[in-house]
Amino acid sequence: MDGSLRKKIGSVATWGLTFILMVVICVPGLWVVLTAFRPNGEVLAKPPVWIPEDPNLNNFAKIFGFGADQVAIPVPAYFTNSLIIALTSTAIALLIGMSGGYAFARYRFSFKNGLFLGLMLSRTVPGIALSLPIFMIWSRIGLIDTKLGLIIVYVALNVPFTIWLIDGFFRQIPKEMSEAAQVDGCTRWQAFWKIEFPLAKSGIASAGIFAFLTSWNEYALASNLTRSTDSKTLPVGLMDFTAQFTIDWAGMSAMAVIIIIPALILTFLVQKHLIAGLTFGGVKG
Amino acid sequence: MAEISLKNVVKRYGKVEVVHGINLDIEHNEFVVLVGPSGCGKSTTLRMIAGLEDISDGTVSIGPEVVNDLPPRKRNISMVFQNYALYPHMSVRENLGFGLKIAKHPDDIVAERVNEAAEILGLGELMERAPAELSGGQRQRVAMGRAIVRHPEAFLFDEPLSNLDAKLRVQMRTEIKKLHQKVKTTVVYVTHDQVEAMTLADRIVVMKDGYIEQVGTPMEVFNHPVNTFVASFIGSPPMNLLNATIKGDQVVFSDGTALPVPTRLADLVRDGQEVVFGLRPDDLTPVGHGIAESGKNAKLTLKIALSELLGTETILYTSISGQEAQGKMFGPRNVEPGEVLEFEVAIEKVHLFDAVTGKSVRKQ
Ligand SMILES: Nc1ncnc2c1ncn2[C@@H]1O[C@H](COP(=O)(O)OP(=O)(O)O)[C@@H](O)[C@H]1O
Numbered sequence: 233m234d235g236s237l238r239k240k241i242g243s244v245a246t247w248g249l250t251f252i253l254m255v256v257i258c259v260p261g262l263w264v265v266l267t268a269f270r271p272n273g274e275v276l277a278k279p280p281v282w283i284p285e286d287p288n289l290n291n292f293a294k295i296f297g298f299g300a301d302q303v304a305i306p307v308p309a310y311f312t313n314s315l316i317i318a319l320t321s322t323a324i325a326l327l328i329g330m331s332g333g334y335a336f337a338r339y340r341f342s343f344k345n346g347l348f349l350g351l352m353l354s355r356t357v358p359g360i361a362l363s364l365p366i367f368m369i370w371s372r373i374g375l376i377d378t379k380l381g382l383i384i385v386y387v388a389l390n391v392p393f394t395i396w397l398i399d400g401f402f403r404q405i406p407k408e409m410s411e412a413a414q415v416d417g418c419t420r421w422q423a424f425w426k427i428e429f430p431l432a433k434s435g436i437a438s439a440g441i442f443a444f445l446t447s448w449n450e451y452a453l454a455s456n457l458t459r460s461t462d463s464k465t466l467p468v469g470l471m472d473f474t475a476q477f478t479i480d481w482a483g484m485s486a487m488a489v490i491i492i493i494p495a496l497i498l499t500f501l502v503q504k505h506l507i508a509g510l511t512f513g514g515v516k517g
Numbered sequence: 518m519a520e521i522s523l524k525n526v527v528k529r530y531g532k533v534e535v536v537h538g539i540n541l542d543i544e545h546n547e548f549v550v551l552v553g554p555s556g557c558g559k560s561t562t563l564r565m566i567a568g569l570e571d572i573s574d575g576t577v578s579i580g581p582e583v584v585n586d587l588p589p590r591k592r593n594i595s596m597v598f599q600n601y602a603l604y605p606h607m608s609v610r611e612n613l614g615f616g617l618k619i620a621k622h623p624d625d626i627v628a629e630r631v632n633e634a635a636e637i638l639g640l641g642e643l644m645e646r647a648p649a650e651l652s653g654g655q656r657q658r659v660a661m662g663r664a665i666v667r668h669p670e671a672f673l674f675d676e677p678l679s680n681l682d683a684k685l686r687v688q689m690r691t692e693i694k695k696l697h698q699k700v701k702t703t704v705v706y707v708t709h710d711q712v713e714a715m716t717l718a719d720r721i722v723v724m725k726d727g728y729i730e731q732v733g734t735p736m737e738v739f740n741h742p743v744n745t746f747v748a749s750f751i752g753s754p755p756m757n758l759l760n761a762t763i764k765g766d767q768v769v770f771s772d773g774t775a776l777p778v779p780t781r782l783a784d785l786v787r788d789g790q791e792v793v794f795g796l797r798p799d800d801l802t803p804v805g806h807g808i809a810e811s812g813k814n815a816k817l818t819l820k821i822a823l824s825e826l827l828g829t830e831t832i833l834y835t836s837i838s839g840q841e842a843q844g845k846m847f848g849p850r851n852v853e854p855g856e857v858l859e860f861e862v863a864i865e866k867v868h869l870f871d872a873v874t875g876k877s878v879r880k881q
């Protein structure tokens with residue numbers, strides 16, 4: 233009796249705590265989404281208005297230039313830039329991550345541990361601390377305000393993480409799998425693509441999602457390295473809503489929703505792999 | 518079906534040499550077992566035959582061809598790994614057919630060979646399952662099936678039974694033996710378990726520290742171990758090895774206990790030689806409870822420290838001249854610790870080894 237009561241209290245407490253945590257995580261996001269559908273005046277109302285009194289799409293219309301009182305923000309250009317930059321940098325980071333992760337997991341070479349540690353330590357430097365040196369170098373070699381400039385920065389930002397994550401996945405695949413495939417008639421390359429790659433797929437997908445989201449959402453470096461519609465990304469575009477004396481919070485929220493949606497869609501598409509990836513371990517032969 | 522030949526094969530990892538120039542000729546259809554303690558270089562040797570490790574020195578041939586520079590896929594061998602290494606994302610059927618598909622055999626040949634292997638190994642019901650849904654013994658069987666579908670020149674096994682429980686291990690041992698009789702192919706089998714080696718092998722290769730200690734049939738290795746290592750490694754419980762000195766035609770222990778030198782070895786030892794006296798527990802039996810022919814036996818009176826019942830026989834722990842020794846009691850009765858029994862020593866079964874070199878005393 234006593235034990236089961238204690239168990240019940242325990243489970244109620246666990247759920248309560250989870251609920252509070254989820255509220256803390258979700259409320260800002262919910263606020264942004266709600267604000268996207270209300271007029272700017274309502275944002276600053278006291279006491280706060282939670283549910284928009286007259287939800288409408290005016291903010292979105294304004295962003296795309298369908299209103300009288302707002303200059304259109306070049307959303308399609310920002311969107312294209314973001315997409316090109318995030319996808320390209322993710323693809324490159326994954327390619328390097330796969331080769332590097334495989335090498336760290338499977339081969340012995342000199343300075344291996346030092347190299348690995350070095351890669352991880354490079355993540356301890358906040359990206360923003362590097363923004364000035366990068367800015368100076370990029371301006372010398374003409375990479376300021378180019379997509380390529382951002383792509384290189386994001387690849388560098390993501391590679392340590394993708395290598396680390398993918399290395400972990402390859403490490404969990406016994407090397408005998410690839411050896412068995414080689415004895416079975418595969419070249420090393422075939423053994424990789426037919427056996428090891430499919431088994432590490434979920435890990436690679438997880439790494440890809442994280443890399444994509446990092447690039448997609450990055451603001452600090454992008455705001456320093458971009459100038460115009462040639463390379464400005466969506467998060468940088470958010471700043472277009474600040475004028476000298478006013479901030480269009482509602483418009484900004486609408487834009488934030490536009491930024492969130494592709495990331496959500498992608499995450500849903502890959503979530504099966506993501507979950508399998510994060511709870512890896514059931515693969516052992 | 519091919520002979521396999523190793524000539525002065527050396528393996529180095531960096532500067533460390535782990536296999537020191539071994540020579541071995543394996544015949545057509547022969548079942549050869551590499552046996553030795555863990556770390557002695559068995560797997561490394563097998564993997565060099567498979568092409569999964571570079572050969573640092575010497576040559577490996579399969580059939581008439583030196584294969585040193587051929588990748589595994591060109592050696593036409595198949596291998597069963599200790600952890601089976603089944604492909605987890607493929608069904609049993611796909612696992613079996615994988616090698617044939619890679620070799621671009623037409624679908625009907627693949628299906629035919631896969632079914633043939635499935636039949637030999639009794640995999641019928643399991644074909645559509647994933648490896649994760651199989652028991653240890655079934656995985657083992659699939660791994661063997663995957664090895665036989667390609668009709669390779671040779672099978673290589675690396676400790677294939679060590680992940681199974683004791684009962685299944687005995688059962689699979691028999692199946693491997695049957696499989697070999699059915700498919701008649703050269704087999705190189707690695708194990709650290711001397712019982713597996715004895716029961717499976719046509720020829721046993723006993724290895725230690727990267728050297729081959731002895732090659733021979735199970736009977737040869739058991740009955741004529743070339744040195745104290747082989748003597749202690751092969752046979753269970755292991756042979757008693759006791760330090761002694763030759764005095765005239767007697768083997769004398771430090772407390773003065775003396776036994777006659779076996780007549781077959783009388784001319785091969787010299788007076789005063791330090792020897793190791795080797796006696797299998799089967800040849801040290803209480804009077805009336807032995808299997809050796811009586812008559813030629815010497816007698817010893819020994820005190821029992823401990824007895825271990827096995828059913829049809831009992832292992833008796835005792836000591837000879839202060840050195841621990843084990844005897845066997847066939848047709849056992851209860852024996853209490855501290856009891857003193859009269860033992861028969863089957864003198865003609867005694868082995869003598871030189872105490873310095875450890876080598877068996879025998880006609881060269
Ligand atoms: N990749 C390696 N690098 C360095 N030493 C190794 C490597 N693989 C095996 N060894 C060493 O080689 C010796 C033989 O190993 P192995 O052939 O696996 O032994 P066994 O199979 O007989 O237990 C061992 O001492 C082991 O530590």
Ligand SMILES: [Mg+2]
Pocket residue numbers: 559560561676
């Ligand atoms: Mg081994």
